[in-house]
Amino acid sequence: MSQANPVPRSTDSDGNRRVPLDRTQTRVEPVDAWKMDINPYGTGFNVREQEPTARAPELVSQGDPNCMVDLAFLMDGSWSIGKRRFKIQKDFLSEVAQVINVGVAGPMMGVIQYGDDPVTEISLRSYSNSREVKSAVEKIGQKGGLSNVGKALSYINTHYFSDANGNRGGAPNVAVVLVDGWPTDKVEEASRLARESGINIFFVTIEGPDDNEKQNLVEVNFVDKAVCRTNGFYSMPVTSWFALRKAVQPLVKRVCDTDRLLCSKTCLNANDIAFVIDGSSSVGTGNFRTVLQFVANITQEFEISDTDTRVGAVQYTYEQRLEFGFGQYNHKAELLNAIKRVSYWSGGTSTGAAITFAAEKLFSKSKPNKRKIMIVITDGRSYDDxxxxxxxxxxxxxxxxxxxxxxxxxxxxxxxxxxPDKEHSFFVDEFDNLYKFVPKIIHNICQEFNSQPRN
Structure with missing residues (x-):
């Protein structure tokens, strides 16, 4: 929520720090600032309509496969920034586009400009190479208005990262917010909701408030409240607009480090889950199919991809068999079909050896940013320890x-x-009652995940 009368920032000179405006003076806004954005859908948000221009067809770039992220920049278009600094901001975005190597198998880049309201300048699906992104950035005109960052964050959460807009699903969602000074509305709640929906939020603050200016803030310590609390990884203060260019390489390094993009992780998309399934003779063919349905019901609740939750399975008797490993099936439909195809083995029961086997064949290949979860399903006493x-x-x-x-x-x-055992150990008398524990297991996994200090 924004204050009714937030204190604006002056724009007397492009190189100087802003101070509260003298409200006794009359300020003449550029004529374009008073043009009404027409939005026939009444959402309060806009996608800027650009006149089509004839251009030579561009080759589709594959991009940098080591930086496969869906990257959105929220650029500051408020009047406080001034024309010169707005141009510096566009130059910064153009250089980022060049450095990250935009392409369909690498990073895709979009731009939202915010002022009073956000507007999509470039969607994720608009351009498939760095050259086209740079050209589009150069054409962006300043929107004007206040600096409503919270409103812009709500917009990307509910509108921008959508399939229709080019969101790829398997690539992490990353939003980089460029802020001149400080926002004119609150950001904490909008940021929290965006993070919980899977968006990694970075803040680049240029010429942030000094001690004397902090009295003008709508929300004290707004950056700390907006980003994931991970020792400054998601925040990048820049002392001057003229030093912004130096932030290009450090920022690109961070947004491309997908193993550290932890703030988008939820209890449903941050796991390596290994099912260790008893295939002994006492189970029987019919009951084994019931166990597989139980495994599928749990799997169904998670977001499955190589960057989200991955699932592996081991079946055991006296021996052990790897049915499929982490990342072998990165689409939920394929994974569920793989579970369905597991064939019943039959034999003895060596649960201890199966746990060791799962550690060697599955968890040794876990990614460092994944939570490792093992679910052992058995119907009898083990012959080993x-x-x-x-x-x-x-x-x-x-x-x-x-x-x-x-x-x-x-x-x-x-x-x-x-x-504690009561949260991690369950017992049923009959195989047909297994399904009753699916909600409880999912609840416990999420409750445990959410209790960890993360964001």
């Missing part, structure tokens, strides 16, 4: 759940499960 393997895998940072059916041994279920 489960305590030592379970303790070893938990020491590797794996969160272990145990699901026991029928003749499963309660003491072994507790040994396998991460403490």
């Amino acid at each position: 489960v305590r030592v393997p379970a303790l070893a895998v938990q020491r590797q940072g794996v969160i272990a759940y145990s699901i026991g059916i029928a003749w499963a041994a309660q003491d072994e279920l507790e040994y396998i499960a991460t403490d």
Whole structure:
């Protein structure tokens, strides 16, 4: 929410720090500032209509595969910035576009300009190479108005990162907010909602408020409230507009470091989940299909891709078999079909060896930014020790759940499960009742994730 009368910033000179305007003076705005944006849909947001211009067809660039992100810049178009600094801002965006190497298999880049209201200047799907993005940036005219960053963040959350606008789904969503001085509305709530929906938010503040100017802020410490609290990774203060160019390389390095883009992570898209499935003779073919349906029901709740949640599965008897590894199936439909195709093995029950096997074949290949979760499903007592393997895998940072059916041994279920047992260990008398625990398991995974200090 913005204050009714936020204190604006002066624009007397492009190189000087802004001070509160003298309200006794009459300020003449450029004529274009009073043109009404026509929006037939009444959403309060606009996509700027640009006249089509004839241009030679461009080759589609593949881009940098090591920087596959959907990247949106929120550029400051408020009157406080002035024409000269607005031009510096456009030069900065053009240089970023050149450095990141825009392309369909790498980063895609878009631009939103904000003032009183946000407007899409370049959608993610507009251009597929750096040259075209740079050309489009050069044509952007200053919008004017206040500096309503919170409103712009709400816009990208609800409108910008959509499939229709070019959002690819498998690529992390990244929003970089450029702010001249400070916002004229509140940003904390809008930022939190955007982060929770999977958007990584960076703030680049240019000529931020000094101690004397902080009394003019609508929201004190607005950057700290807006970004993920990770030791300054998501915030980049720049002392002067004329030093902005120096921020290009450091910023590109950060937005392309997908393993550190943790603020977009939720309990549904941040995991490596290994199912360790009992295929012993006591299970039987019919019950084994019920177990696979249980596995599919849990999997269905997660966002599946190589950058989101990945799922692997091990079936065991006396021996162990890797059914599929992390990242082998990066689309949910393919993964669910793979689960359905798992064939029943039959044999003895060596749960301890299966846990060790899962650690070696699956968790050794986990990504550093993934939460490691193991779900062991068994219907009987193991012929080998489960305590030592379970303790070893938990020491590797794996969160272990145990699901026991029928003749499963309660003491072994507790040994396998991460403490507290009541949150990680479950028992049912019959296979047909497994489905009842799906919501509880998902709830516990999310509750545990959300309790961690992250953003």
